[in-house]
Amino acid sequence: MQQTIEALYKQALERKDNPQEGSYTNYLYDKGLDKILKKVGEEATEVIVGAKNTNDELIYETADLFFHLMVLLVEKGVSFDDIKDELGSRQGQQSILHERENWR
Numbered sequence: 001m002q003q004t005i006e007a008l009y010k011q012a013l014e015r016k017d018n019p020q021e022g023s024y025t026n027y028l029y030d031k032g033l034d035k036i037l038k039k040v041g042e043e044a045t046e047v048i049v050g051a052k053n054t055n056d057e058l059i060y061e062t063a064d065l066f067f068h069l070m071v072l073l074v075e076k077g078v079s080f081d082d083i084k085d086e087l088g089s090r091q092g093q094q095s096i097l098h099e100r101e102n103w104r
């Protein structure tokens with residue numbers, strides 16, 4: 001079974017709107033922003049360590065980081081569309097940069 005990052009975001013949003021008993025996501029919301037930021041920092045570090053070890057470890061830690069990032073976005077009231085818009089706005093910029101490099 002596969003899970004998209006957007007579906008992960010929606011799940012995190014659903015937990016915010018409808019808290020569930022025993023939910024790890026709700027545990028993070030209850031602890032607050034500093035706890036979520038601490039987890040994002042830890043998971044980002046674990047991605048770096050994982051990348052130095054094995055791809056299996058890198059994949060595992062990346063999934064952890066994505067999950068905690070989605071919780072952070074929900075906590076801060078940033079929508080997934082905000083991220084998609086930002087990424088979309090860079091697509092054009094990137095090709096302009098490449099064109100400039102090709103002129104040199």
Ligand SMILES: N=c1c2ncn([C@@H]3O[C@H](COP(=O)(O)OP(=O)(O)OP(=O)(O)O)[C@@H](O)[C@H]3O)c2ncn1[C@@H]1O[C@H](COP(=O)(O)O)[C@@H](O)[C@H]1O
Binds near residue numbers: 020022023025026063
């Ligand atoms: N993708 C994830 C996911 N990735 C990681 N984790 C949790 O993140 C935690 C990270 O482990 P750590 O050892 O770093 O943390 P810990 O020691 O358990 O807890 P801390 O006190 O350090 O926060 C684990 O408890 C994992 O279960 C996740 N928890 C939930 N999800 C998704 O969110 C959905 C809803 O989950 P609940 O909110 O728990 O119902 C799930 O069905 C999943 O799809």
